[in-house]
Amino acid sequence: MEQVYDRVALIGLGLIASSMFWAMKRDGQLVGEVAGFARTEATRETARRIGLCDVVCDSAIEAVKDADLVVLCVPVGAMGPVMEEIAPHLKPGCTITDVGSVKGDVIRTVTPHLPEGVFFVPGHPLAGTEHSGPESGFAELFDNRWTLLVPVEGVPDAEIARLRAFWERLGANVDLMDADHHDLVLAVTSHTPHLIAYTMVGVADDLRRVTDSEVIKYSAAGFRDFTRIAASDPTMWRDVFLTNKDATLEILGRFTEELFALQRAIRTGDGDHLHAYFTRTRAIRRGIIQAGQDTAAPDFGRVKTGPK
Numbered sequence: 315m316e317q318v319y320d321r322v323a324l325i326g327l328g329l330i331a332s333s334m335f336w337a338m339k340r341d342g343q344l345v346g347e348v349a350g351f352a353r354t355e356a357t358r359e360t361a362r363r364i365g366l367c368d369v370v371c372d373s374a375i376e377a378v379k380d381a382d383l384v385v386l387c388v389p390v391g392a393m394g395p396v397m398e399e400i401a402p403h404l405k406p407g408c409t410i411t412d413v414g415s416v417k418g419d420v421i422r423t424v425t426p427h428l429p430e431g432v433f434f435v436p437g438h439p440l441a442g443t444e445h446s447g448p449e450s451g452f453a454e455l456f457d458n459r460w461t462l463l464v465p466v467e468g469v470p471d472a473e474i475a476r477l478r479a480f481w482e483r484l485g486a487n488v489d490l491m492d493a494d495h496h497d498l499v500l501a502v503t504s505h506t507p508h509l510i511a512y513t514m515v516g517v518a519d520d521l522r523r524v525t526d527s528e529v530i531k532y533s534a535a536g537f538r539d540f541t542r543i544a545a546s547d548p549t550m551w552r553d554v555f556l557t558n559k560d561a562t563l564e565i566l567g568r569f570t571e572e573l574f575a576l577q578r579a580i581r582t583g584d585g586d587h588l589h590a591y592f593t594r595t596r597a598i599r600r601g602i603i604q605a606g607q608d609t610a611a612p613d614f615g616r617v618k619t620g621p622k
């Protein structure tokens with residue numbers, strides 16, 4: 315199989331960057347050398363210890379030197395500042411991409427720093443877990459999952475095709491989407507559900523009549539499945555809500571309207587409303603599972619390839 319990029323730089327060595335690295339290694343021929351940079355010495359030390367990246371650099375500037383593909387794998391709010399720092403040191407003709415969960419804001423904050431002759435192709439793998447950090451990644455994360463590419467104007471089709479080929483070799487299926495639509499779709503399918511899961515944990519914690527140990531002991535009854543994603547990284551999710559404000563507020567508005575309607579049905583004893591609502595939503599949820607698109611409970615327990 316052909317090599318797609320010679321030198322790749324991963325900036326921010328957490329769940330996504332480490333999974334990308336192990337998936338590149340699994341392929342064996344996809345790329346030449348992978349350089350990595352992490353902000354803290356502790357993360358760089360961990361990366362060196364577990365063999366994450368062919369070379370771990372002490373600065374982002376060093377990592378991007380001569381890179382043909384630079385992947386920004388930091389929280390969404392850090393994308394612009396990181397881009398500003400590395401911009402003068404990029405190889406002419408290289409491609410910059412990112413893996414951020416929000417696309418409009420990343421495009422707005424990264425684009426002003428782009429040097430002439432560097433191509434920016436924003437991306438988002440719709441794959442992850444509630445775990446974070448350099449030791450949480452595994453090669454199979456992207457297998458059969460979608461990666462959305464959100465090309466901005468002026469990037470040659472060949473560079474988009476190259477990045478698509480890269481993601482496909484990491485195991486993903488690739489679609490193209492525009493940024494506003496991406497941010498609305500993700501507000502429905504990911505961002506608002508995370509907010510609601512965080513809220514449910516907060517509610518359980520605030521309710522003094524139910525002890526923490528009872529919540530843990532009896533959490534099999536829905537709470538555990540429903541709130542798995544509330545164990546996710548707080549910095550990452552703070553940035554998602556600050557940067558996908560409009561779409562999240564729109565979906566949250568609709569959510570609270572529906573919730574109030576259900577609340578009213580419970581108060582007034584309107585069983586028909588509750589039954590009809592649950593019948594409709596159950597059919598939708600079952601349809602999602604049958605279509606093989608169930609992303610709510612991925613079974614990553616089966617195969618995981620990471621540090622040796």
Ligand SMILES: NC(=O)C1=CN([C@@H]2O[C@H](COP(=O)(O)OP(=O)(O)OC[C@H]3O[C@@H](n4cnc5c(N)ncnc54)[C@H](O)[C@@H]3O)[C@@H](O)[C@H]2O)C=CC1
Nearest residue numbers: 326327328329330353388389390392414415442443446447
């Ligand atoms: N966790 C998930 O399930 C998914 C996350 N994403 C996106 O991928 C990106 C990375 O997320 P993860 O790998 O999960 O996060 P992570 O928390 O595992 O890793 C992020 C890394 O970025 C570093 N970092 C933070 N601020 C930085 C800064 N200012 N400069 C340099 N490095 C900095 C952190 O130290 C950490 O090593 C985020 O933008 C997130 O929205 C996309 C898909 C799934």
Ligand SMILES: O=C(O)C(=O)Cc1ccc(O)cc1
Nearest residue numbers: 415439440441442443444543
């Ligand atoms: O753990 C889960 O189920 C997730 O939802 C992971 C996830 C988090 C953020 C993304 O932008 C994409 C995927």
